[in-house]
Amino acid sequence: MSIDAPVRLGDWDTLLRLAREDDQVLVGAGLQERSGGDLVDRYAPLLLAGRTGVVAQLGQSLDGCIATASGDSHFVTGEADREHLHRLRALVDAVVVGPGTVRTDDPQLTVRAVEGPNPVRVVLDPRGTLLDRGVLRDPVTVHLVGEQARSPRTVLKTLRERGLRRILVEGGGATVSDWVAAGLVDRLYLTVAPLVVGRGGRRGISLPDVEPLTDCLRPPARRHLLGDDVCFELDLRA
Numbered sequence: 001m002s003i004d005a006p007v008r009l010g011d012w013d014t015l016l017r018l019a020r021e022d023d024q025v026l027v028g029a030g031l032q033e034r035s036g037g038d039l040v041d042r043y044a045p046l047l048l049a050g051r052t053g054v055v056a057q058l059g060q061s062l063d064g065c066i067a068t069a070s071g072d073s074h075f076v077t078g079e080a081d082r083e084h085l086h087r088l089r090a091l092v093d094a095v096v097v098g099p100g101t102v103r104t105d106d107p108q109l110t111v112r113a114v115e116g117p118n119p120v121r122v123v124l125d126p127r128g129t130l131l132d133r134g135v136l137r138d139p140v141t142v143h144l145v146g147e148q149a150r151s152p153r154t155v156l157k158t159l160r161e162r163g164l165r166r167i168l169v170e171g172g173g174a175t176v177s178d179w180v181a182a183g184l185v186d187r188l189y190l191t192v193a194p195l196v197v198g199r200g201g202r203r204g205i206s207l208p209d210v211e212p213l214t215d216c217l218r219p220p221a222r223r224h225l226l227g228d229d230v231c232f233e234l235d236l237r238a
């Protein structure tokens with residue numbers, strides 16, 4: 001079924017409820033009950049992957065950029081991808097962003113484009129220089145500084161200890177790449193917009209070189225049409 005078909009609200013309410021369930025049999029049954037819905041089709045693999053997964057996302061241009069050279073990223077992808085991003089936020093316990101993103105955007109990281117709960121915001125700040133950002137004024141925001149923020153594995157352990165289970169790494173490119181390279185990301189949503197940013201643009205995914213081409217990362221993928229954009233859902237656990 002096309003994902004551009006009208007969304008039935010009941011589907012989304014059910015998905016939000018199922019997102020909090022631990023029992024995969026129950027989740028599977030709930031999804032089956034709702035089978036045929038566009039949102040069910042799009043988010044079922046995420047829910048079935050379990051409550052403790054790590055997902056990541058980036059919205060990029062045709063030439064692989066997530067922002068211009070100056071850091072302007074408003075907006076690379078369109079409205080449908082913004083909704084998708086807010087849905088991802090609603091389905092996770094915590095959303096993680098890197099220092100470059102907080103410095104440039106001071107993002108709210110809340111769920112506004114759809115109904116749903118706000119995740120805990122987690123800001124990585126290895127140099128400890130981000131004190132003036134609005135997102136840090138929320139006492140619930142987890143601000144990880146210095147060594148605590150340097151290694152994705154340490155960050156993930158800290159979040160788990162705080163009871164934060166399903167995690168979204170939202171950007172920027174360097175942070176998502178670090179988490180992918182560390183082997184911690186189960187599912188990566190990469191939305192490509194028909195836009196060319198240019199040579200100086202900020203890179204999205206950037207991983208260590210691999211030779212030959214046949215050994216490069218080519219995970220199983222699903223494609224979702226999001227307005228003019230194409231979202232690749234990559235199963236990095238396969």
Ligand SMILES: NC(=O)c1ccc[n+]([C@@H]2O[C@H](COP(=O)([O-])OP(=O)(O)OC[C@H]3O[C@@H](n4cnc5c(N)ncnc54)[C@H](OP(=O)(O)O)[C@@H]3O)[C@@H](O)[C@H]2O)c1
Pocket residue numbers: 057058059060066067068070071072073076097098099100101102103104105125126127128129130170171172173174175176202203
């Ligand atoms: N299109 C999208 O989906 C999307 C999503 C999120 C963000 N963005 C855009 O992506 C850009 C940021 O991405 P990014 O890859 O550059 O960064 P990032 O992943 O958010 O953060 C990592 C970068 O921040 C630097 N850094 C470390 N500590 C810092 C500190 N205390 N203050 C400031 N910077 C610090 C690091 O530089 P060193 O290596 O030198 O330490 C590293 O390059 C922004 O322009 C943002 O608007 C786009």
